[in-house]
Amino acid sequence: MKKLMTGNEAAALAAMLAGPQVVAAYPITPQTSIAEKLADYTARGELRARYLKVESETSAMAACIGGSLSGARCFTATSSQGIALMHELLYWAAGARLPMVLVNVNRSMASPWSLGVDHNDTLSQRDTGCLQIYCETAQEVLDTILIAFSLSEEILLPVIVAMDGFLLSHYTEPVDVPDKEAVDRFLPPRKAEYKMDPEKPCTFGGGVGAQVLYELRKRMQADMEKAVAVYEDICARFEGVFGRRYAPVETWNPHGAALGIIATGTLSGTVRAYIKHNKGKADAGLVKMRLFRPFPRARLKEALSGFERAVVIDRNLSPGSGGIFAGEIRGAFYGDRDRPPIFSAIGGLGGVDVTPASVENLAADVSGRAPESNDIIWMEG
């Protein structure tokens, strides 16, 4: 059924439909309406969960760890400073192989205080062992959360679903709301193999020797590599039930342009709008990355194989290095004899608008650049 809603409303709705039993959340702009909507659903009995109104994000993640250990399905949502406060515990949850879904509404990190969107908050968690999936529309937010629960519970790692603050969390748009009954078919209740159960007592997380830790990390990497295929299988199942298709990387090049613009989050939508309406000059195609962890190396390379050159728009900055996506994307081509020139652009930090005009300027700039150019291209309006 089609309804108008914001990304945040779609997230709360998806969380409700997925039927988590433990929800823990602490308010932070621009996530707050998710926490409020879930409180509303719980108060009215539409969501049968224990909702812990915790006193900080560290406790929100700690509560999800506890809840997941009990075998329950768990959900939390946060943003910027909040996910930063969860940092230690994201390593913990991933290391303990605990499924849960965390929705992060992307917002720049202080200092200074800034409410605008950029992706440093989630990207700063890229080494924790949690999966990361980026969304472009409210529909994707809703669908990805459902997929994320399934993925998390199969892979036994937390999944972070990222959506742009304000540009997605607060934009009202049409969303096809799935039936609860269809959701239940797609996502049955969690069946935890390992949990804290007096019938089958185990101890979790005690000290290990070096070799054991090494093995655990190798296993985590192996499971992460498998996770791309698991994600694709779950997306295929999702398409079967709901009719909408998702992939780790998506390409759209209607004009057969030579230049590929690699983007994630709502930037993809603006690039789409540019491609649709550009009058033939500085033409481009879109390569949209959904999955960032695990990094979908093979799918990315397939997507770029149709282009002569590419530019990555990073809505993030690793100071002293550069754009994070660009670094990993270029790294994916290491050792390949044939690799396209991949330029690195940074735009939209702090929520600065990236408009079709700024995309056009970038495309024009990059089309003429020397292939070995390695400077960061700072996007202007």
Added chain:
Amino acid sequence: MREIKFAGRGGQGAVLASQILAAAFSEDGWFVQAFPSFGAERRGAPVSSFLRIDSEEITLRCGVLSPDWLVVFDSSLLGNPMILAGVTENTSLVVNGTAAPDASGLPGFKSLYTVDATAIAEGLRLKTTSFSIVNTAMVGAFAGASGLLSLESVASAVGGMVPVKKEENMAAAREAYEKVKEVFK
């Protein structure tokens, strides 16, 4: 694609106005995208909201740079550069006021409509302690001025979305739809 900007003061319902129209246009088969201005908002401070409508899916995600329509809930806001940002000779204005506002301070625009939404709201006792609730009248005025929505579509969307005083709010929208008039072209 058409882009509409609504400007009011925090508490006057500018954000709800964009939501109501989003619902009305969506019912009529348009693709829509609506959003408020961002940042810490305080009661009484200027607040804008935005609506995009199109016959195909709207994928664009950035602010509205030059609105086709600017709907102003409080004529005192016409002096505010933040409110007027992006107004060009292609922008039509709908202003809550009793007479044509002093247009000399305004940049070029395409046409100007006025409606006394405050009087309409007060006639129907649509008030809080601080403000007359003019948003539903302004929604009706926009529909009447632009011709993009029928009276019934707008009234129905108003009725479906206002939290209280459904009948009065629908009446406000209808009255403003009829009474809005073009003052400048």
Added chain:
Amino acid sequence: MEVLERKTEQIYPGSFSCPGCSLNLAYRHVLSELGSNTVVVTSAGCGSVVAGYYPATTSKVPFFHCSFGTAAATAAGLRAGLDMQGRADTRVVAWAGDGGTFDIGLQSLSGAAERNDDILYVCYDNEAYMNTGVQRSSATPLGSWTTTTPFASTEDRPKKDMTAIVAAHGVPYIAAACVSFPEDLRKKVRTAAGMKGFRFIHILVPCPTGWLHAAKDTVKMGRLAVLSRVFSLYEIFNGRDYRLSPMGAKIPVTEYLSGQGRFKGLTPEQQEIIQRDVDRQWKRLQGLAGGDEGGAS
């Protein structure tokens, strides 16, 4: 009535607050008593936003915006650094809301209190996370609506007794004050300013936006809170010597509760519970203060 000495303001006009906001009023009173040789740290919340967006600031004294949970620790570090540079006379103030004090800031507050760090910690308490849109905090009173305790399921826990928690750390001075009693508040600031060690002032600041009353009734709500003893005024010396402040004759809580939309969902039964709890706490406070009635204002 005592004539107050005219002190210099330490804030500029133009703060970014809602109409009827009382936290900025409280801040103004506190800072004008402390004077210009003061540095302020404020954590996330209304107090931070109200102080202005770059490039504007309302603060005449040095002012730092810190992360949500760290006001006390940041202030403690500032104090240490200033002391080491021979600036022991400069006052260090942590200015934090109920969220940043009772909840996420509790750990760093406890640390600073336990170490007896020489800072003045002032908590402006509007009883919810107001800046992010009125979500409940552990300062939210029983029966209150907030966006995370909607009318279908209002706040079901009593307000956390923050001064008792700080008192358990044995700090030199704690005061409970209300912005609606400015002379009393200013006197407490002067008392605190004349001491060393960890000093804590808890100020009730009614908020029309979150308490759902008219902007013009803010000061009245504070008066009613105190008169009904929902929020009593007192001081605690060394964590154990209680002294009541003049408050005026006690009135029933219904007079306080009935004026606020956030309590619209209270059943008569809940109101009785609230009256009973208020009476019990007032009796306990009187006992702790050695039976001192507190007199008329």
